[in-house]
Amino acid sequence: MKKYDELAKEWRERRKNMLLDKENPICNWDDTDILFFRENQGKKITDDNPYVNILDVEEFELLLENEPFPLSPPTMNNPGNPKNVTAEFFKVMHTEVTGDEMYYFKDQKISIERIMKEIKDGAPEPNPDKKMDLYELKGEMKKYAVSLGFSSVGVTKVDRRYISAGFENEISYDTIILLGYEMPKEIIKNYPKPQGELGAFYAYTGCARNVHKVADFIRDKGYQCQARDWKGAIKYPPHAVNAGLGNYSTYGVCITPEAGTRLKYCAILIDELPVDEPKDFNIEEFCSRCRMCQKSCPSKSIPKEEKMHKGILKRQTRFSSCFELMVTDRECMKCVRVCPFSLFGYEKCMDTLPDYYRYNLAKEDLDIEFLRKEGEIDGEK
Ligand code: SF4
Ligand code: SF4
Numbered sequence: 207m208k209k210y211d212e213l214a215k216e217w218r219e220r221r222k223n224m225l226l227d228k229e230n231p232i233c234n235w236d237d238t239d240i241l242f243f244r245e246n247q248g249k250k251i252t253d254d255n256p257y258v259n260i261l262d263v264e265e266f267e268l269l270l271e272n273e274p275f276p277l278s279p280p281t282m283n284n285p286g287n288p289k290n291v292t293a294e295f296f297k298v299m300h301t302e303v304t305g306d307e308m309y310y311f312k313d314q315k316i317s318i319e320r321i322m323k324e325i326k327d328g329a330p331e332p333n334p335d336k337k338m339d340l341y342e343l344k345g346e347m348k349k350y351a352v353s354l355g356f357s358s359v360g361v362t363k364v365d366r367r368y369i370s371a372g373f374e375n376e377i378s379y380d381t382i383i384l385l386g387y388e389m390p391k392e393i394i395k396n397y398p399k400p401q402g403e404l405g406a407f408y409a410y411t412g413c414a415r416n417v418h419k420v421a422d423f424i425r426d427k428g429y430q431c432q433a434r435d436w437k438g439a440i441k442y443p444p445h446a447v448n449a450g451l452g453n454y455s456t457y458g459v460c461i462t463p464e465a466g467t468r469l470k471y472c473a474i475l476i477d478e479l480p481v482d483e484p485k486d487f488n489i490e491e492f493c494s495r496c497r498m499c500q501k502s503c504p505s506k507s508i509p510k511e512e513k514m515h516k517g518i519l520k521r522q523t524r525f526s527s528c529f530e531l532m533v534t535d536r537e538c539m540k541c542v543r544v545c546p547f548s549l550f551g552y553e554k555c556m557d558t559l560p561d562y563y564r565y566n567l568a569k570e571d572l573d574i575e576f577l578r579k580e581g582e583i584d585g586e587k
Pocket of ligand 2: 455456457492493494496497498499500541544545546547562
């Protein structure tokens with residue numbers, strides 16, 4: 207098997223040549239099944255959901271609409287199958303880091319198969335004896351989810367603008383429980399050295415291993431529900447913000463006080479649970495002064511240019527170039543790794559760091575020495 211670095215070098219060379227060669231057929235990264243959620247219908251979908259108005263449509267359009275994908279070559283080993291572009295990289299990356307190309311995918315496969323089966327044949331029947339009132343159930347469910355390793359849990363209404371095209375009928379419930387699983391700080395800060403785990407896949411797998419346990423817990427208390435995995439055809443950031451888990455970051459994900467941007471989400475759909483209120487943690491104001499993620503993004507996917515929306519500065523992350531770098535550069539994660547909320551935690555950001563970030567804002571280059579002194583980062587290139 208080729209080494210990951212060899213593969214990446216070969217890929218970059220081949221990509222360059224293919225882009226210069228106008229006669230060769232080309233394909234897009236979004237031909238891979240992993241990206242189906244991109245076909246979001248955004249504000250085209252409206253309904254009578256009263257909670258929709260809590261969210262500002264234009265703000266989300268700016269944050270989450272993706273630019274058209276750039277042209278990229280088919281695959282290195284199988285020109286007919288564009289899915290192999292990502293599959294080949296994942297296979298080698300996972301083998302080099304964990305010693306097993308299926309290390310993470312085993313649990314994800316089991317989880318996805320169960321989700322598909324429940325959609326097709328119906329989920330297990332809930333306990334006919336409804337044991338709790340709904341507020342009590344919500345509290346118990348949260349406690350149980352936290353005990354399984356989910357660091358952020360909240361409930362909101364499904365916003366149908368953020369369901370992927372073609373999946374509307376699968377999402378037949380009107381309430382959603384957001385479950386955020388943390389990528390441990392130790393894994394993120396040690397990038398790019400292989401440490402036996404990958405950050406994003408660690409959290410995706412945590413979601414896969416535990417989301418059905420929470421769904422079964424709810425059924426045991428007498429209520430029917432449906433588990434959705436990390437690519438559950440629902441855009442999670444707007445729902446996470448609306449469920450009061452956190453606020454938007456500069457690059458469009460939800461920052462929570464518990465874990466900053468080090469979270470991956472899965473969800474459970476239900477009808478009955480009472481919703482949580484959105485909260486203002488003053489994170490967006492901090493982001494507008496910081497720009498660490500934008501300055502450190504190797505593929506320049508987080509643009510420097512900002513637009514003012516409701517008094518908040520926002521940037522539109524270019525998903526296409528980000529995804530390519532994530533696949534061909536061991537998950538990348540630089541934006542997560544330099545984010546002060548992910549590194550130092552919410553309290554410290556709010557209490558002691560604003561002065562530093564105000565100073566940093568005036569500088570074009572990231573002052574990584576500051577972070578080194580804090581002892582939180584090593585291995586920085
Ligand atoms: S993962 Fe890497 S390429 Fe993508 S936005 Fe973050 S820093 Fe940029
Ligand atoms: S690095 Fe800074 S600007 Fe980027 S998400 Fe984190 S706090 Fe916000």
